[in-house]
Amino acid sequence: MANDILKLDNQICFPLYAATREMTKRYRPLLDELNLTYPQYLVLLVLWETDRISVKALGERLFLDSGTLTPMLKRxxxxxxxxxxxxxQDERVVEVALTExxxxxxxxxxxxPLKFLQQTQLDEEDFIQLKRILAKMLDQIEES
Structure with missing residues (x-):
């Protein structure tokens, strides 16, 4: 191949994609104990922080559109x-709150999170650095 930029090993998208698939696969048995899917777990993480949030704000926080979010919230x-x-205050706004x-x-x-982190075998410093870099990347992509 004449163009190295198109080699799979030179792509950032592939290790992100593969890591995301593996991460979700590793979370599945942990979440099965709670009968939750990974996206449902993310919704609960936000609600455990905020207790009440509009569907619009929840979608923005999780990068999910209402077509994906609404059926999940109904379930x-x-x-x-x-x-x-x-x-x-505004009948057009739907809010979501935790039940008991x-x-x-x-x-x-x-x-x-602790069980998952153990599976990654990342030390705390690497974990913090990876999270910081990914958050920065996501912020920059979102801004552009």
């Missing part, structure tokens, strides 16, 4: 993990 509501309600069952799931989930 989570049917399972009793969260409640969707119209904002009292959703709050209780936090206790069960506390070991998930």
């Amino acid at each position: 989570m509501e049917a399972r009793g993990l969260l409640k969707r309600t119209r904002s009292k 069952q959703g709050k209780q799931a936090e206790t069960k989930a506390t070991q998930i």
